[in-house]
Amino acid sequence: MGVRHWPAMLWETFRRDVHIALTYRLAFVLRFLSTLFQVAVFYFISKLVTGPQPGLENYQGGYFAYALIGLAFMRLFSISLSGYAGMLTEAQQMGTLEAQALLPVPLPLLVFGANLWPYLYALGETLLYLLLGLVLGAPLAGANVLGALVVALLASVAISGLGLMGAALILVFKRGNAVSWAVEAAAALLSGVYFPPQILPQPVQKLSLLLPHTYALAGLRGALLNGASFAQLTPSILALTGFSLALMPAGVAALVWALKQAQVKGNLAQY
Amino acid sequence: MNHRHPAIRVEGLAKTYPGKPPVQALHPIHFQIDAGEMTVLLGPNGAGKTTLFKILATLLRPDAGEAWVAGRPLSQSRAVRAHIGVITDPDRSFFWRLDSRENLRFFAAGYGIRGRAFQRRLAELAATLGMEAFIHRRVGSLSSGQRGRLALARALFHRPTILLLDEPTRSLDPAAAGDFMHLLGMYLQEQPQASVLLSTHRLGAVAPFARRVLILNHGRLLAHGAPEELLAQAGLPQPETRTAALARLYEHVTGRETEYGR
Numbered sequence: 137m138g139v140r141h142w143p144a145m146l147w148e149t150f151r152r153d154v155h156i157a158l159t160y161r162l163a164f165v166l167r168f169l170s171t172l173f174q175v176a177v178f179y180f181i182s183k184l185v186t187g188p189q190p191g192l193e194n195y196q197g198g199y200f201a202y203a204l205i206g207l208a209f210m211r212l213f214s215i216s217l218s219g220y221a222g223m224l225t226e227a228q229q230m231g232t233l234e235a236q237a238l239l240p241v242p243l244p245l246l247v248f249g250a251n252l253w254p255y256l257y258a259l260g261e262t263l264l265y266l267l268l269g270l271v272l273g274a275p276l277a278g279a280n281v282l283g284a285l286v287v288a289l290l291a292s293v294a295i296s297g298l299g300l301m302g303a304a305l306i307l308v309f310k311r312g313n314a315v316s317w318a319v320e321a322a323a324a325l326l327s328g329v330y331f332p333p334q335i336l337p338q339p340v341q342k343l344s345l346l347l348p349h350t351y352a353l354a355g356l357r358g359a360l361l362n363g364a365s366f367a368q369l370t371p372s373i374l375a376l377t378g379f380s381l382a383l384m385p386a387g388v389a390a391l392v393w394a395l396k397q398a399q400v401k402g403n404l405a406q407y
Numbered sequence: 408m409n410h411r412h413p414a415i416r417v418e419g420l421a422k423t424y425p426g427k428p429p430v431q432a433l434h435p436i437h438f439q440i441d442a443g444e445m446t447v448l449l450g451p452n453g454a455g456k457t458t459l460f461k462i463l464a465t466l467l468r469p470d471a472g473e474a475w476v477a478g479r480p481l482s483q484s485r486a487v488r489a490h491i492g493v494i495t496d497p498d499r500s501f502f503w504r505l506d507s508r509e510n511l512r513f514f515a516a517g518y519g520i521r522g523r524a525f526q527r528r529l530a531e532l533a534a535t536l537g538m539e540a541f542i543h544r545r546v547g548s549l550s551s552g553q554r555g556r557l558a559l560a561r562a563l564f565h566r567p568t569i570l571l572l573d574e575p576t577r578s579l580d581p582a583a584a585g586d587f588m589h590l591l592g593m594y595l596q597e598q599p600q601a602s603v604l605l606s607t608h609r610l611g612a613v614a615p616f617a618r619r620v621l622i623l624n625h626g627r628l629l630a631h632g633a634p635e636e637l638l639a640q641a642g643l644p645q646p647e648t649r650t651a652a653l654a655r656l657y658e659h660v661t662g663r664e665t666e667y668g669r
Contacts, residue, residue: 137485137489137517137518137519138519141516141519144516144519144521145516145517148512148513148516148521149513151513152502152505152509152513155504155505155509156502156504156505159504160504230499230502230503231496231498231499231500232499232500232501232502234466234495234496234500235495235500235501235514235561236517237466238464238465238466238488238491238493239488239514239517239518240485240486240488240489240517240518241485241517242485396468399465399466399467399468400425400467400468401424401425402422402424402458402461402466402467404466
């Protein structure tokens with residue numbers, strides 16, 4: 137099957153996953169409720185965080201608005217980070233991975249396609265977070281939406297590169313996606329998801345510069361809470377472009393290498 | 408497919424699985440399957456049958472040797488996959504939350520078959536394979552026999568010239584296995600140039616179709632040819648039935664009690 141058929145294959149993969157997801161209706165309800173509860177929890181926590189706080193003064197809206205952006209986009213970034221490995225594990229467990237590998241289509245294309253629905257779903261959840269935040273008083277009215285979209289897209293590409301490396305690890309080691317675990321834990325602690333990195337000790341703060349999440353969240357907060365212009369977002373955009381250019385090819389190369397290893401060892405379908 | 412080429416040509420294929428200790432699953436083997444030929448692959452568990460199937464289906468890389476499938480070397484994996492239909496594990500290779508039609512739609516798209524072409528082929532296969540009753544039912548609710556038919560439909564959907572069927576009747580009762588072979592026979596009548604390599608533990612079901620046989624044991628190819636010729640070469644009498652002939656040949660070549668029903 138030629139390259140011209142690949143978009144159609146991606147569409148069919150997306151369509152398949154939507155159909156499967158629609159058979160689990162309760163999961164939709166529970167995810168929706170979980171979003172509501174999470175926003176409510178941080179809304180009330182924010183009532184405790186009053187007065188000037190280091191790192192918060194750069195953004196409008198106080199702690200609630202700060203945490204809202206972190207929560208909303210971390211779900212999106214989590215899918216970019218863990219979705220590829222999750223798809224492979226699920227296909228291995230269901231027994232469909234070899235059947236898909238038998239198609240005359242590059243398997244990395246199917247792995248990428250299998251993350252489309254989870255990504256779009258997470259994007260919908262991100263919008264739900266923002267909508268709830270708006271209702272609860274987060275200052276999103278003057279947001280630079282296009283700027284936020286550019287930052288979110290670049291961050292997704294960069295983090296997907298890490299996600300593909302995690303998927304490669306899953307093919308090699310079967311369990312224990314060390315890349316996803318380490319990056320997610322480090323991002324939660326260092327990148328300013330729940331609190332500003334400025335309150336961390338100085339040496340630890342420097343570690344946060346190694347993570348694309350740090351630049352992404354700074355850019356997203358600037359665009360959404362402060363209405364930052366593209367010129368003001370340039371540092372975040374440049375950093376995320378650099379991460380994307382480095383991590384995405386490395387992730388694809390790692391996945392292709394891992395698939396070849398699985399073909400040598402004969403353990404593609406094992407988990 | 409260019410019919411000047413054999414359907415499958417294998418030259419010195421060998422495979423050792425890495426590990427401690429390494430396991431040599433296939434010693435260098437050579438054979439050829441011509442277009443329009445159905446070959447039954449026999450051998451006890453662990454003989455190397457599945458390893459051979461996976462190599463020919465490009466799921467597994469050999470350590471040595473080369474093979475050409477539909478005239479293409481295995482290194483042209485996507486070109487090879489476009490010409491083969493494969494059954495490996497009918498029970499666990501579908502999306503169980505989707506119905507049969509949606510499963511076929513996804514896999515057919517992998518061959519570029521979409522829209523009206525998909526609808527036409529689906530209607531043909533549903534009628535031929537008797538799938539109308541369960542085409543809109545979730546795969547998770549199908550019987551093993553129905554899943555076997557669905558697996559056959561998926562393998563045949565793109566009209567492959569070569570079928571690689573690794574124990575396709577494994578989870579079927581004798582009647583369903585007979586039905587499966589009957590449906591396969593109908594396909595071979597429709598596509599006389601199609602070639603089949605099929606492994607099974609059900610000699611009774613495949614015997615009428617087994618024009619040629621390959622026998623593997625401990626990763627070595629012990630026999631390849633027409634069952635009657637192989638029996639004659641070994642100086643063994645020809646039994647009355649093809650099933651008995653295959654069983655006798657198997658026991659003679661492998662030195663093992665046959666595990667096949669006669």
